Amino acid sequence: MKQGLSLTEFAQTVQDRDAAKADYLAPVPLLDVYTNGSTAMILRDVEDASGNELEPMPIAPTAHGQLASYLGVPKAFYDTLQGNAATLRDPNDPERALYDTVVNGLLRSKSADARLVRTLFGQVRGFLSDRYRQMDNLEILTRLLPVIQGLPAVNWDQSSLQVTEDRMYMQLVDTSKPKVLGGGHTRMDDVLQRGVVITNSEVGLGSFSVQPLVFRQVCSNGLVITEYAQRRFHVGGRNAGDAGVVWQSDTQKARNETTILEMRDLMITAMSDEFLDKIAKRAEDASEIVVPGKLVEPVVRNVTERFRLTGDERDAMMGHFIEGGDLNLWGLVNSITRAAQDVESYDRSVELQAIGGNLLALPKHEVNALLTDSGN
Numbered sequence: 001m002k003q004g005l006s007l008t009e010f011a012q013t014v015q016d017r018d019a020a021k022a023d024y025l026a027p028v029p030l031l032d033v034y035t036n037g038s039t040a041m042i043l044r045d046v047e048d049a050s051g052n053e054l055e056p057m058p059i060a061p062t063a064h065g066q067l068a069s070y071l072g073v074p075k076a077f078y079d080t081l082q083g084n085a086a087t088l089r090d091p092n093d094p095e096r097a098l099y100d101t102v103v104n105g106l107l108r109s110k111s112a113d114a115r116l117v118r119t120l121f122g123q124v125r126g127f128l129s130d131r132y133r134q135m136d137n138l139e140i141l142t143r144l145l146p147v148i149q150g151l152p153a154v155n156w157d158q159s160s161l162q163v164t165e166d167r168m169y170m171q172l173v174d175t176s177k178p179k180v181l182g183g184g185h186t187r188m189d190d191v192l193q194r195g196v197v198i199t200n201s202e203v204g205l206g207s208f209s210v211q212p213l214v215f216r217q218v219c220s221n222g223l224v225i226t227e228y229a230q231r232r233f234h235v236g237g238r239n240a241g242d243a244g245v246v247w248q249s250d251t252q253k254a255r256n257e258t259t260i261l262e263m264r265d266l267m268i269t270a271m272s273d274e275f276l277d278k279i280a281k282r283a284e285d286a287s288e289i290v291v292p293g294k295l296v297e298p299v300v301r302n303v304t305e306r307f308r309l310t311g312d313e314r315d316a317m318m319g320h321f322i323e324g325g326d327l328n329l330w331g332l333v334n335s336i337t338r339a340a341q342d343v344e345s346y347d348r349s350v351e352l353q354a355i356g357g358n359l360l361a362l363p364k365h366e367v368n369a370l371l372t373d374s375g376n
Helices: 007-019 061-071 075-083 098-108 137-150 250-270 273-287 293-307 311-324 329-339 346-360 364-370
Strands: 021-027 031-035 039-043 093-097 114-120 123-129 160-163 168-180 191-200 208-216 221-224 230-232
Touching: 007 021, 007 137, 007 160, 031 098, 061 075, 061 098, 061 123, 075 098, 093 098, 137 168, 137 191, 137 250, 168 208, 168 273, 168 346, 191 221, 191 250, 191 273, 208 250, 208 273, 208 346, 221 329, 221 346, 230 250, 273 329, 273 346, 293 311, 293 329, 293 346, 293 364, 311 329, 329 346
Parallel strands: none
Antiparallel strands: 021 114, 031 039, 114 123, 160 168, 168 191, 191 208, 208 221, 208 230
């Protein structure tokens, strides 16, 4: 797994971001975009918590994507207009960027709608439905951290914690009952440890989820088992009321508390001995499925195409597969999760760990299709 923040750094980051956030319910006709070097969103007639008129706020990449989707504008076309705003001007008003004219015109056509505009450090980070349910990182951390700290064997050195622009991650490893793999093609030192991945997105890019994690001690790989994931989506009743700051209602707070407590119980279940035994058996079976040396290159190509890996990810997987010396399905799985440590993006790293878990979970006929030279 990629190295993340210390527990202290992680908790401080979550607290700092929570203190710097603000949410606004805005009727769409009150929204404008304006580009002058950079693009900002203007919320007209909307006040902040102190009753002051809002200043124009820069738009983060995620919010740009959500705005394009909401307006039904293909993202590539949207990016071209926005990225070339200095040269693509409105032919009827050369003082105005064509991007501004197009986007503001489409916003005016949504006269009956309202959107939840989520901001952080004065920047628009999310452009979401007015039914979006706020269930944020600090709220989750406050409820779950006492339970996590009460677990006797969470190894914070092997665990990985991070907050990216779009998601919060807690990858926790329990070292109390390691499982040594058996089987004819497994390493003598192949030890698995149980764990759990807790993720949340405050900007609509994913649910609040708890997923089992298997940690491979020999190479610090993390394997995310998505098929057993438990998710709770950020969907609720419509945020009602006048334009302005949005606070959580008592009803929403109560719903969130119930949800978090449910996920707390699921987190404990995901770290059970029974689950680790199940995945260990799957790994042992995978180690018996040999990849002949002459098929290494086509098999890596097939996996790349199946899971839409990049060229760099393919090359890293190939290198780790050969260097690891385990030319079998289990070794192939671990070459992907090892490549997850090489990528720069923490978000993508966790995605690759999940791809490794998905490869391990494939039914036999799909595995057989991958372990062929489809080019011949």
